[in-house]
Amino acid sequence: MRIIGELPARPAVFAAGEEIVREGTRQKESCLVTSGFAARSQSLRSGERQITAVHVPGDFVDLHSMMLKVMDHSVVALGPCKVAFVPHERIREVTEQSPHLARLFWLSTTIDGAIQRTWITCLGRRSAEQHLAHLICELYVRLEAAGIASDFTYGFPVTQAELGDVLGLSVVHVNRKLQELRSAGLVEWRDGKVTIRDFDQLARLSEFDPTYLSLRREAR
Amino acid sequence: MRIIGELPARPAVFAAGEEIVREGTRQKESCLVTSGFAARSQSLRSGERQITAVHVPGDFVDLHSMMLKVMDHSVVALGPCKVAFVPHERIREVTEQSPHLARLFWLSTTIDGAIQRTWITCLGRRSAEQHLAHLICELYVRLEAAGIASDFTYGFPVTQAELGDVLGLSVVHVNRKLQELRSAGLVEWRDGKVTIRDFDQLARLSEFDPTYLSLRREAR
DNA sequence: CGGTCTATTGACTGGCGTCAAGCACCGTGG
DNA sequence: CCACGGTGCTTGACGCCAGTCAATAGACCG
Structure with missing residues (x-):
């Protein structure tokens, strides 16, 4: 934050x-x-x-x-x-x-915790494909809120191996799931640049609900 | 905390x-x-x-x-x-x-976050058996620090289905892994009562290191 | 005594890991 | 200019860990 x-x-x-x-x-x-x-x-x-x-x-x-x-x-x-x-x-x-x-520092720590809880649920109960889709949605929403992304595109310069370390998957499997999202027309991901072709579908697939990011302006 | x-x-x-x-x-x-x-x-x-x-x-x-x-x-x-x-x-x-x-509240939130990070690593990179063993170790150390457990025994009244929801596993698999730990002589778990027969071995198996729980007394 | 909940077990399936090979792309040095 | 090694991406074959389905048994309860 x-x-x-x-x-x-x-x-x-x-x-x-x-x-x-x-x-x-x-x-x-x-x-x-x-x-x-x-x-x-x-x-x-x-x-x-x-x-x-x-x-x-x-x-x-x-x-x-x-x-x-x-x-x-x-x-x-x-x-x-x-x-x-x-x-x-x-x-x-x-x-x-x-x-x-x-209070603001504390809030920052708390939101951090909310994101981590969501990751736990992704790791424990979502499929590899859903988890990947969820991550793509989360990053877009966070980056957009930070004013760094718009038009469903953002730069995210990581290797597939690093992506595997995020998702708890092997490189090979990351590669396959990424291709599935690509061929389903949901996402493009090339040269460290992510483009979401169909955000709603991606969010539905992964049950992404941005509430946990606490981005709505409210008095704290 | x-x-x-x-x-x-x-x-x-x-x-x-x-x-x-x-x-x-x-x-x-x-x-x-x-x-x-x-x-x-x-x-x-x-x-x-x-x-x-x-x-x-x-x-x-x-x-x-x-x-x-x-x-x-x-x-x-x-x-x-x-x-x-x-x-x-x-x-x-x-x-x-x-x-x-x-500051104490903030610390509490922060330690909470450290535990969640460890859970993420357990879910992403440890096997079901290691994860289960890790949880058993963590709970013992936390309960002992709270003065509620000693002698490697504690009450933890959950069903195997709930345990599955913690570990991100199916009931059936929880049951099997639990039996493996039992038959390896590492843990007893009956009627909501957990007894660790060999803590060191359990900790080694699961790479459990209690540092993240921040239980050492230090000035904050 | 039947109904529900929990633990347990077996048979089978499938998602994901592992191993291995083949490309494409890069920067380096001859 | 080309050989090269390194890094990252892609693909296929195969195996195992964990999920699913199903059935049994015991404990508890109304």
Whole structure:
């Protein structure tokens, strides 16, 4: 979520696939995405990994690191990505002085949680095809709300392997399901550019309901 | 997480399976579990459902309802369950007056998020057996920290169907995997009572690492 | 005593993973 | 200019994990 930051921020640039914050470390700063995409990922002994969240510009990726002390996940760049680091100390000060800002940070964490719950349901109870369709819908709605996407098109520069890590699927299966959506005329996805040909159908297929994203303007 | 509440609370009792808060509604109170287990669940058109979180006594189940306005999930009782409802208004006042308490609520939400991330990884990248083993470990550690469990035993009165809704599996498969853990001598599970026979082995099997639960005492 | 709920088991099916090969595209160096 | 290795996408063959369907048995209850 977009948090208006008049905070002192240290900008940094990362190339596709680079690690922004490492699992298991203790941080003194939190970062927010200013351009491109970042993701949270957890890895297993086998070398497999699972991406547990995707962040778009404006998202405060790891407010978590401040509260959790030890990172339970890494933050990586999906495609080229710019971020800004803000010292925990400053966030702490700001939240103590302004209950309103504290509330906004808390809200951000809460919406994050709502998205994660939806992902859990996608992983547990939806088919691969539905899950993929759901993700495509979610990203469009989030990016549109952030003012970065329109006309049912957006850039999302990830490999199919990374997509597999998001969906909990193998590369091969991602490839097949993607082709099914393509040949059904629902989606185009080429060179990191996604175009939704039939949003309603895609939403119906995946039972996508954007309520959980809390994008409607309401007093908080 | 245990939030010390000197807040005005309206107590309520729910029977196994009863709905405490309904998906899609707007609430004016948040609830915390005082005894028994509650769960968050999302349901699909097909009638299937996914449980996205399990809450133990001391957990502030849906602080969410305050921030999110419209519930993105239901809260249901797993087994008999006692809860306390606290008006949002009171929580709001308290957090505005005490940055420290606001911080504790925020921390609670953050840890909640860490647990959800782990569940995502379990669903996406672990086998059914590992996932089940991981859940058994997690619940024990959380209950022990809450002072409700010891000696590797705890009560968890859920049906195998509910367990399936937690793990994203069918009843039949839950039954089979449970039997495998039993016959491997790792776990006993009868009549809603879980006994871990070999915690280390179970943790190794499922790659369980309790760090994400943030139970180590650290200044916040 | 029949009805409902839960646990259990077997037979069969199917979605998704694994393995492997073949392309297309790229940047590099000879 | 072309050989090359690397990376990512695509496709086919095959196998296994988990779902579905169905039936049985026990516990509880009205």
